[in-house]
Amino acid sequence: MNVLSLISFFNCIGFSCFAICIAKSEATGGERRSGTLINISAAVWAFAYTFFYSAADQHAAWFWLKVGALGWCTLPCFSTYYYVQLSxxxxxxxxxxRNLLFFLFPAVLTLSNLLSTKTSVAYALVESDSGWGWTYVNSPDSIRLWVYIAYLLFYFGVGFYLVFRWGKRKKLIYFKRQANLIVYIFGLIVVLGLFSDLVLPLFSHFFPPPAVLFLIVVLYGDWVITARLNFLAVSDQIKSRLMLETITDAVLAVNRRGGIIRANRAASDLFGIPAQTLIGRCIRTFLADPLVLSKNLQNLVDKHTRKDMDIKIRNVDGRVIPTVVSASIAENSAHGFLGVVLSFHDISRQKEMENALRDGQERYKSLASDYYHLANYDVLTGLANRRHFFEQVGRLQFESGLSSAGIALIFMDLNGFKKINDQYGHAIGDQLLVEASKRLRACRGEKDILARMGGDEFVLLLVDADIHGAGERIGQIRMQFQKPIVLGAVEHMVGIAAGFSVCLKKRLEKDDISFLLREADEAMYKDKQMQKHSG
Known part of the structure; x- marks a missing residue:
């Protein structure tokens, strides 16, 4: 085994190690897959040329050259596939x-080299003039050679152009360094390899094809990207599995498009699906209203505005779960944007308690309203009762002053009610009181206070009234009771006795109401006696 074989074997070990590391890394799925394929292709190429350089005869050299075709036929397309994903x-x-450009065409090219007697890089093999191993023999007339050269130039040219454009768009120095490394260093290796392995054998057979040896520079580039530039590492904000798994809230890391790239065990429980199955799915498919999160995520990424969001999610069982979502950007100075970390706090129990409390409050308000009405209003007529009458009058005592006219209190009693109640029963008597209260309401002013004091007795407090006004109001009331009250098919003639008293003070004192009630009650009694004697 000569020196070239040793260098090639070293490259094989290096690329194999990188392929394993990338396959086990936490890089995104597409980049992990293409990165692994690149290193496998380079490892196969280096492994085959370990034995190609020092092959014992031409037959063995042809065998290892064709094994190497598995690497040098697929490496350009896998590399360009990675560049397309990166950009x-x-x-x-x-x-x-994607399948046609990066898998089907390279597969056809590889098979054509494996199954034919010649390859794209050589139609014959000879020992090099330097004695370092076997080398290629080719001809400018070989169509397969020019197809392979065009294949290399097209794929690597497009890939380097996309990476160059991508690096220009990025603002962070990390991305610019990565783009420069790929375009300038790897581009130089492609140019040198194309010249040394494809162009030089057309004119000279002095030295074996060294392109696979140049891969040691690519190997160093892999180390720079993965180790020094920390390309495969994910930020500590979303990498620590221990931290994620100890958090009781569901935590997801998503990319710009909403694709899930990390999920903890609590997220699996909340969404009802295994964490590994969540990865790769779009978060919007689990939202009852996807537009709410989309709008807030866009503001978070573009403007770095952060706020908690009330969002309803729908798990795999179709159950809608209310949550409070906190969102933050995962980024650092080296890598820039890594993703958005979403924390979902299940507030189902809280919502249930709020709803129960709200229902309880509504029931309490309804009961309080019922109790207030029972305590302050007559159940039969709906008028203010005796208690509420005095409560309303009490408010007048605290007012700064009354109008210049003063107030008047009218005390009323129904004539003939007892006889009808005894003859027709309490049910008819109750209906009679209801109809009588309706007629009294028709005579009440906007600020006046009308109340049933008990039995068939009513009071009407006139605000802003004098003796003349009280007399006119009693006249209106008597007019209301000149018509009979019809209950069913029976007409009931009910009269009314009324008396009033007037207070012309500017301010209502505590004892004035009792005095007014007593005076009005006496006046009503005199009116009742007068009607009885005249009738």
Whole structure:
């Protein structure tokens, strides 16, 4: 085994280790897959050329050259596939085009090299003039050679252009360094390899094809990207599994498009689906109203505005769960934007308690209203009762003053009510009181206080009234009771006795109401006696 074989074997070990590391890394699915394929292709190429350089005869050299074709035929397309993903240009390619460009065409090219007697890089093999191993023999007339050269130039050219554009758009130095490393260093390796392995063998057979040896520079580039630039690492904000699994709230890390890239055990319980199954799915599919989160996430990414959001999620069973969502950006100075971390706090129990409390409050208000009405209003007529009458009058005592006219109190009693109540029963008597109260309401002013004092006795307090006004109001009331009250098919003639008293003070004192009631009651009694004697 010569020196070239040893270098190639070293490259094989290095790329194999990187393939394993990338496959087990926490990079996003597409980049992890393409990165692994790149290193596998390079490892296969380096492994085959370990034995190609020092092959014992031409037959063995041809065998290892064709094994190496598995690497040098697939490495350009896998590398370009990675560059397309890195530059985010893959979203413009449909699945069919991706399969055609990055898998089907390289597969056809690889099979054509494995199954034919010649390859794209050589139609014959000879020992190099330097004695370092086997080398290629090719001809400018070889169509397969020019197809392979075009394949290399097209794939690497497009890939480097996309990476160059991507690096220009990025503001962080980390991304610019990564783009420069790929475009300038890896681009130089492609140019050198194309010249040394494809162009030089057309004119000279002095040295074996060294392109696979140049991969040691690519190996160093892999180390720079993964170790020094920390490319495969995920920020500590979303990497710590221990922290994520000890948090009782559901935590998701999503990319710009809402794709889930990390989920903890609590998220699995909340959404009703295993955490590994959550990864790769869009968070919007679990939201009752996807637009609410989309709008807030866009503001968070663009303007770094952060606020808690009340969002309802729908788990796999279709159950709607109310949650409070906190969102923050995962980023650092080296990597820039890594994702958005969403924390979902289940508030189902809280909502149930709030609803129960709200229902209780509504029931309490309803009961309080019922109790207040029972305590302050007559159940039969709906008028203020004796207690509420004095409560309303008490408010007048605290007012700064009355009008210049003063107040008047009218005390009333129904004539003939007792006889009708005894003859027709209490049910008819109650209906009679209801109809009588309706007629009294028709004579009440906007500020006046009308109340049933008990039995068939009523009082009407006139605000802003004098003797003349009280007399006119009694006249209106008597007019209301000149018509009979019809209950069913029976007409009942009910009269009314009324007396009034007037207070012309500017301010109502505590004892004035008792005096007014007594005076009005006496006046009503005299009116009742007068009607009895005249009738």
């Amino acid at each position: 985010e240009a893959d979203k413009h390619l449909g699945k069919g085009w």
